[in-house]
Amino acid sequence: MSEPSPGLGSDETGLLVVGVDFHSAELELREQVALSGHEAESALLEIMAHPEIAEAALLSTCNRTEVYLSARERQKAFRVALDLFARNAPEIDEEGCFFVLHDREAARRLLSVAAGLESMVLGEPEILGQVRDAAALAEKVGSSGPILDRLFRQAATAGKRSRRETGIGEGAISLGYASVELSRQIFDELESRSLLIVGAGETADLVARALHDRGNDRIRFVNRSDERAEAFQERFPIAERVPWDDLVEAVTESDTVVTTTSAPEPILDLPTLKTVMRARRARPLLLVDLGVPRNVDGAAAGLENLFLHDLDSLQSLVDRNLDRRRQEIPRVEGIVTEELQRFDEWQRAREAQPLVARLHRRAEEIRRQEVASVQDRFPSELHEELEIVTRALVRKILHHPSHQLRRGSREGGRARLDLARQLFQLEEEESAEEQES
C-alpha cells in the first residue's frame, strides 16, 4: 500500500486521514508508531513545517495512531504523514498496514472513532476524552485551523450523543466491571459498601481498579503471601489488608466478596458459608468467584440471599452486554451521519463566505464611485448624511441576497453561487484575486 489511494490527486486540496489501527496492523507495529504526548507535539510542529499542509491533528492511543490533515496538496501531504510513520516502522509500506481516507470519509472516520464504533472494545468511553485531548494538543501547538477545529467539535458532539442517546456504552464488558455491575443490581449506594478481595494478583488488580473507578474506597483484601500483598498495597494504597486467619470474619462483614486465588481446593466451603449466612441474618452477600480452579464450593449457590457467580456467569454477562452494544451500532451510525451532514453544511456555508464578502466589496465600490460623482451637488454639511444613507441602502439591498447565498450553499445549491457570480459580475474580481495571490 505504498501508493496513495486512487482518489488522491496530485494537486487537490481537502481533508485527509492517514492512520494505523488494530484492523490494519499488528500490535507490534502499532506500538512502533504510537506517539506519547510530547512526541505528538513535536510531530505536529514538524508536519506544519510543510507548506502543503494547512492544518494537522494527531490522535494516538494504545490501539491507533491517526494523522488528520487539511491539505493544500493532498499527494504531498500524504507522503509527509506516511514518512512520519515510516520513521519508526519502515515496514509500514507493506500491504494493508495503514489506511488512507479523504474528504467526507476522513471526516466520517473521526466521528465514528469518537462515537466508539472503531474501538477494539466497542463503545469504550476513553476514546472520547482522547479525541478531545488530540484537539486540545493541535490547538496548543497551533496546528489546528477552522476545518479541523470544527471537525473535532463535531466529533465530540457525535461521541457525546452516541453515549447519551444509545446503549453503545452500556453494560460492563470486562470481568472487573461485570463484578461491579452485579453489585449494582443488589446493593443501593455501592460507594458506601464494603468489598473484600481474596488474592492479590492481576485479577485482583482489575477488580480493585473497577471498584475504585466507581468511587468505592472501602476495599479490603486478604492474601497468604506477604510479598504479593505488599505489592498489591503499593498499587492500591487505599486497600486495607486483613490477616488470612480472619477471612471468615471478613466475609461475614462484607457486602461483596471477590475471590481471585489459584488455590487447588475451595477456600470457602459450604459449611463455612452456611455459618457466614446465619451470622449475616439474611443480609445479602454477593460472592464473585474469579479463581481457577474455583475458590468457592458451588453448592453454596443454593443458600438463601447468597448470590454466587463464577467466571462462566460473568463471561455470559459480558457476552450479553457486548451483543447489546452491537445491536446499537445502526443507531450510532445514524448519529454519525447526522453530525457529518452538519459538518458538510458548515463547510458549504463556508464556501459561500468569500463570495458574499466579494459581493459586499463590489457594492461598496459602486456606492463610493456614485457618491463621489454626485457629492459636489450637495452642500458639505450633508456629505456625512449622504454617506450614511447610501451605506444603509446598500446594506439593506444586500441583506437578503447574502442570506440566500449562505443558505443556498448550506443546502448544497452550488448553482445559486454561480448565478450570483454572473449576476453581480463577481467572476472578474475572483480571477483578479487569484492572479494577485
Add this chain to the structure above:
Amino acid sequence: MTTALDLAPAVLLVGYLLVTFDYGLTFFSRTEPRVRPSVGLISVWSLHLVYLVLLGQEHDQFPATTVSQALTLVGFTLAAVYLLLEWYNGDRSTGFWTMIQVSGFQALAIVLRGPVPPRSTLFGEPLFGAHVFLALLGYAAFAVAASYGFLFLSLYSELKGRRFALFYGRLPPLEVLERMMTAALVVGFVALTGSVLTGGFWMHREEHQLVWNKDPMILLTGFTWALYGCALVLRRARQWRGRQTAIASLAGLGIIVGSLLVVRLMLPGFHLVPG
C-alpha cells in the same frame, strides 16, 4: 357538565395508556434517565382527581356506588400510591408495571359502565366516603406492594440463577425494590387502619345493628389488617428480608382477591349494612 363527565373516562384511559407507554420506554430502552419528574403521570392523575370530585358533586355522593366508579377509583388510588413511591425513591424504572394495572382498571371501568343508581344516604355520608376511600387506598397499596414483590422475586431469581434476562439491568437494585415494597406495605397498612377506624366510628355513630362478627367484609378487612400487621411485625422482629416480604406480599394479595370474590358471591353488596 354531563357530556364532559361522560367523556372523561375515555380521556383518562388514553392519558394512562400514554403514561404506560412512556414508562415502558424507560423500562425497555434503558436509555432514558431513570430519575426525572413524571409530569405526564402527575397531569393525568390530577385530571382524574378533578373528574372524581366533579362526579361526586354531580351525584351528591361518594363516587363508588357502581362497579365502574369503584374500578376507576381503584385505578386512581393505585396511581396515587405509585406516585408517592416514585417521589420517595426517585426511581421511575418500575412505573410500567403499576401503570399497566392502572390502565387495566380504567379500561374495565369503561367496559362495565352502567346507570348510576339514585342517591344513597349511605354514600352521601362523608365519613362513610372516607372509610371506602381509605379501604381502596389500602388495598391498592397492597397491590402495588405485590407488584414490587413480583419484580423483586423475578430479579432475585435471575441473579441467583445466573440468567441475565428481562429484568436484569432494567430494574433498580434489590435493596431499592425491597424499600419500595415495604413503603407500599406501610402505606397500605396505615390506610386500612384508617378505614377500620372510620368504619367503626361511623357504625357506632349511626347505631347500626350490624353484628361485626357476622359481616364477611368486616371479617375480611380485619383478617387482612391482621395479616399485613403480622407481616410488618415479623419483618422487624425476625429480620425478614426482601424475599420473605415479597412472598408475603404476593400471598397477601392472593388472599385478598380470593376472599373479595367469595364475599362478592355471598352478598349483594360489600356489607350487610342496607345502603
